[in-house]
Amino acid sequence: MSVAIYKGEKSMADLVGRLFRVQGKGSQAAVKQAADMLLRANPDLKDLSKVPIGAVITIPETGPAIHPAERATALILRRSAVVTRAQESLDTMDQNLTDVDVRAVNETKSFLEVVKSKELQEAASASPDLKRGLAEIVDTIQTMLKDLQADPKTRKAEIAGLRSNLASFIEQ
Numbered sequence: 001m002s003v004a005i006y007k008g009e010k011s012m013a014d015l016v017g018r019l020f021r022v023q024g025k026g027s028q029a030a031v032k033q034a035a036d037m038l039l040r041a042n043p044d045l046k047d048l049s050k051v052p053i054g055a056v057i058t059i060p061e062t063g064p065a066i067h068p069a070e071r072a073t074a075l076i077l078r079r080s081a082v083v084t085r086a087q088e089s090l091d092t093m094d095q096n097l098t099d100v101d102v103r104a105v106n107e108t109k110s111f112l113e114v115v116k117s118k119e120l121q122e123a124a125s126a127s128p129d130l131k132r133g134l135a136e137i138v139d140t141i142q143t144m145l146k147d148l149q150a151d152p153k154t155r156k157a158e159i160a161g162l163r164s165n166l167a168s169f170i171e172q
Contacts, residue, residue, distance in 0.1 A: 001058060001059065002059040002061075002066045002072075003056050003058055003059060003072045004056075004059055004066060004071065005055070005057065005077075005080055005170055006045075006048075006051050006054065006056075007170075008050070008053045010033040012038070012045070013035070013040075014073065015035075015038070015048070015053055016034045016038065017031070017059070018067075018070060018157045019036050019059070019066055019067060019070050020063075020064045020065070020066060022034060025077060034053060034063055037060055037062065037063040038063070040056065040060075041058045041059070041060045042145060043075070045057070052084060053078075053083075053087075053166070053167035053170070054080045054083040054087070054167060054170045056072065056080060069131045076170060079112050079170050080170055082169075083169055083170055085165055085166070087166060089161065090159060090162060090166075097152075098152060101151065103146065105149060108141060108144055108145045108148060109145065111141060112138070112141045112142065115137055115138055115141060120134065133157070
Protein backbone atom coordinates (compact mmCIF):
# COMPACT_ATOMS: atom_id res chain seq x y z
CA MET A 1 0.00 0.00 0.00
CA SER A 2 1.28 3.45 -0.93
CA VAL A 3 0.55 6.83 0.58
CA ALA A 4 0.46 10.33 -0.83
CA ILE A 5 -0.07 13.79 0.61
CA TYR A 6 -3.10 15.99 0.02
CA LYS A 7 -1.97 19.31 -1.47
CA GLY A 8 -5.21 21.28 -1.53
CA GLU A 9 -6.93 20.12 -4.71
CA LYS A 10 -10.44 21.50 -5.15
CA SER A 11 -11.95 18.43 -6.84
CA MET A 12 -11.51 14.68 -6.88
CA ALA A 13 -10.73 14.88 -10.61
CA ASP A 14 -7.80 17.21 -9.84
CA LEU A 15 -6.58 14.92 -7.05
CA VAL A 16 -6.85 11.80 -9.23
CA GLY A 17 -5.13 13.62 -12.08
CA ARG A 18 -2.19 14.56 -9.87
CA LEU A 19 -1.82 11.20 -8.16
CA PHE A 20 -2.30 8.89 -11.13
CA ARG A 21 -1.76 11.09 -14.21
CA VAL A 22 -4.89 9.56 -15.75
CA GLN A 23 -5.41 10.84 -19.28
CA GLY A 24 -6.18 9.79 -22.82
CA LYS A 25 -9.00 7.69 -24.25
CA GLY A 26 -11.38 6.45 -21.56
CA SER A 27 -9.86 8.76 -18.98
CA GLN A 28 -13.23 9.91 -17.61
CA ALA A 29 -14.12 6.35 -16.64
CA ALA A 30 -10.61 5.83 -15.23
CA VAL A 31 -10.87 9.06 -13.20
CA LYS A 32 -14.24 8.00 -11.79
CA GLN A 33 -12.95 4.53 -10.94
CA ALA A 34 -9.82 5.94 -9.27
CA ALA A 35 -11.89 8.53 -7.38
CA ASP A 36 -14.25 5.82 -6.09
CA MET A 37 -11.27 3.71 -5.01
CA LEU A 38 -9.72 6.69 -3.17
CA LEU A 39 -13.02 7.49 -1.43
CA ARG A 40 -13.42 3.91 -0.23
CA ALA A 41 -9.91 3.98 1.25
CA ASN A 42 -10.16 7.60 2.50
CA PRO A 43 -13.79 8.52 3.34
CA ASP A 44 -12.65 11.93 4.61
CA LEU A 45 -11.91 12.90 0.99
CA LYS A 46 -15.65 13.15 0.35
CA ASP A 47 -15.52 16.85 1.32
CA LEU A 48 -12.14 18.15 0.18
CA SER A 49 -12.81 21.56 1.76
CA LYS A 50 -12.45 19.88 5.16
CA VAL A 51 -9.27 17.99 4.35
CA PRO A 52 -6.19 19.77 5.71
CA ILE A 53 -3.28 20.28 3.39
CA GLY A 54 -0.68 17.71 4.33
CA ALA A 55 -3.20 14.98 5.19
CA VAL A 56 -2.01 11.49 4.35
CA ILE A 57 -3.95 9.72 1.57
CA THR A 58 -3.92 5.93 1.47
CA ILE A 59 -3.52 4.49 -2.03
CA PRO A 60 -4.81 0.92 -2.21
CA GLU A 61 -2.79 -1.59 -4.22
CA THR A 62 -5.89 -2.51 -6.24
CA GLY A 63 -6.10 0.86 -7.98
CA PRO A 64 -4.06 2.47 -10.71
CA ALA A 65 -0.36 2.88 -10.06
CA ILE A 66 0.48 6.09 -8.24
CA HIS A 67 2.75 8.44 -10.15
CA PRO A 68 6.25 7.96 -8.63
CA ALA A 69 6.65 11.69 -7.90
CA GLU A 70 3.49 11.63 -5.77
CA ARG A 71 4.48 8.71 -3.53
CA ALA A 72 5.12 10.05 -0.05
CA THR A 73 8.54 9.27 1.39
CA ALA A 74 9.29 8.81 5.08
CA LEU A 75 10.67 12.37 5.20
CA ILE A 76 7.51 13.80 3.65
CA LEU A 77 5.36 11.82 6.09
CA ARG A 78 7.34 13.24 9.05
CA ARG A 79 6.95 16.75 7.63
CA SER A 80 3.25 16.11 7.13
CA ALA A 81 2.86 15.03 10.76
CA VAL A 82 4.59 18.20 11.96
CA VAL A 83 2.48 20.37 9.66
CA THR A 84 -0.70 18.63 10.83
CA ARG A 85 0.18 19.33 14.48
CA ALA A 86 0.99 22.95 13.60
CA GLN A 87 -2.33 23.33 11.76
CA GLU A 88 -4.22 21.90 14.73
CA SER A 89 -2.44 24.35 17.02
CA LEU A 90 -3.23 27.17 14.59
CA ASP A 91 -6.90 26.14 14.58
CA THR A 92 -7.00 26.14 18.39
CA MET A 93 -5.32 29.54 18.56
CA ASP A 94 -7.74 30.94 15.98
CA GLN A 95 -10.75 29.61 17.89
CA ASN A 96 -9.48 31.01 21.19
CA LEU A 97 -8.83 34.42 19.63
CA THR A 98 -12.27 34.35 18.00
CA ASP A 99 -13.84 33.68 21.40
CA VAL A 100 -11.91 36.60 22.90
CA ASP A 101 -12.97 38.85 20.01
CA VAL A 102 -16.64 37.97 20.49
CA ARG A 103 -16.46 38.71 24.23
CA ALA A 104 -14.56 41.96 23.61
CA VAL A 105 -17.09 43.16 21.03
CA ASN A 106 -20.01 42.26 23.28
CA GLU A 107 -18.49 44.00 26.32
CA THR A 108 -17.58 47.07 24.26
CA LYS A 109 -21.14 47.29 22.96
CA SER A 110 -22.46 47.00 26.53
CA PHE A 111 -20.07 49.70 27.68
CA LEU A 112 -21.18 51.94 24.80
CA GLU A 113 -24.82 51.46 25.80
CA VAL A 114 -24.02 52.56 29.36
CA VAL A 115 -22.06 55.61 28.18
CA LYS A 116 -24.87 56.58 25.82
CA SER A 117 -27.57 55.96 28.44
CA LYS A 118 -30.10 58.66 29.09
CA GLU A 119 -29.03 58.90 32.73
CA LEU A 120 -25.37 59.54 31.94
CA GLN A 121 -26.23 61.96 29.14
CA GLU A 122 -28.47 63.94 31.50
CA ALA A 123 -25.77 64.03 34.18
CA ALA A 124 -23.21 65.29 31.64
CA SER A 125 -25.53 67.93 30.23
CA ALA A 126 -25.09 70.05 33.37
CA SER A 127 -21.45 70.74 32.43
CA PRO A 128 -20.09 71.57 28.95
CA ASP A 129 -16.76 69.96 29.89
CA LEU A 130 -18.46 66.73 30.97
CA LYS A 131 -20.65 66.72 27.86
CA ARG A 132 -17.59 67.20 25.60
CA GLY A 133 -15.65 64.54 27.53
CA LEU A 134 -18.53 62.10 27.25
CA ALA A 135 -18.74 62.72 23.50
CA GLU A 136 -15.00 61.98 23.21
CA ILE A 137 -15.47 58.78 25.18
CA VAL A 138 -18.29 57.70 22.86
CA ASP A 139 -16.12 58.42 19.80
CA THR A 140 -13.23 56.44 21.28
CA ILE A 141 -15.45 53.48 22.11
CA GLN A 142 -16.94 53.48 18.61
CA THR A 143 -13.46 53.51 17.10
CA MET A 144 -12.44 50.65 19.39
CA LEU A 145 -15.52 48.71 18.32
CA LYS A 146 -14.69 49.18 14.63
CA ASP A 147 -11.11 48.06 15.27
CA LEU A 148 -12.27 45.00 17.20
CA GLN A 149 -14.64 44.03 14.41
CA ALA A 150 -12.00 44.53 11.69
CA ASP A 151 -9.22 42.65 13.50
CA PRO A 152 -10.70 39.15 13.02
CA LYS A 153 -10.75 39.68 9.25
CA THR A 154 -7.09 40.62 9.32
CA ARG A 155 -6.29 37.63 11.52
CA LYS A 156 -8.17 35.26 9.19
CA ALA A 157 -6.10 36.53 6.25
CA GLU A 158 -2.88 36.10 8.23
CA ILE A 159 -3.87 32.59 9.29
CA ALA A 160 -4.58 31.70 5.65
CA GLY A 161 -1.06 32.90 4.83
CA LEU A 162 0.37 30.76 7.62
CA ARG A 163 -1.53 27.74 6.31
CA SER A 164 -0.09 28.33 2.86
CA ASN A 165 3.42 28.59 4.29
CA LEU A 166 2.91 25.40 6.29
CA ALA A 167 1.69 23.59 3.18
CA SER A 168 4.78 24.61 1.24
CA PHE A 169 6.93 23.07 3.99
CA ILE A 170 5.64 19.62 3.00
CA GLU A 171 6.66 20.06 -0.62
CA GLN A 172 10.26 21.06 0.04
